[in-house]
Amino acid sequence: MNLSIVAAFAYGILSIIGGIIGYIQATSKVSLLSGSISGLLLIFAAYFQLQGQAWGSILAVLVTAVLVVFFAFRLAKTRKFMPAGLMTILGMLALAVMVHQIVALR
Template identity: 50%
Template structure:
């Protein structure tokens, strides 16, 4: 298993855990739904990468870029580092690793 695949899978699990924690702590159904959906899509893209399918990497890059934008907007609106700021940093780091693979 290569680094981009591993990072995609870890990021997917982290989003799932974050969505569950958001639901438990704030009773936020949108947090749970978005965490589960984005997590499932990233886990699928990780599985596709593991099978050496290029679409898996492209899907992971698109999802990670989209999530970075979402977390950036949330950070801008709330001005609170947790959880949006932390997830923005994780998203950008994940995206950097995924983009290095294509260069």
């Protein structure tokens, strides 16, 4: 198991937990749904990477990139570090690990 798989899995779990917290604190069904969908996509991507499917890495990078852009815009709009700033920073770290792994495999 490489670090890219761990990054995708961890960011997926974090996305699901963030969606649940958003639902509990603000009764935001959108947070719950989007956090669950993006988190499950990342967990599936990690699983398929573990199975040796190259497209799992691409899926993980795409979902993570979309989340980073979303949370960066949210951070710029709200100016609140939690949760947008934290998710942006952690997403950029996960994305850097994922892209590094893809580049290293070439």
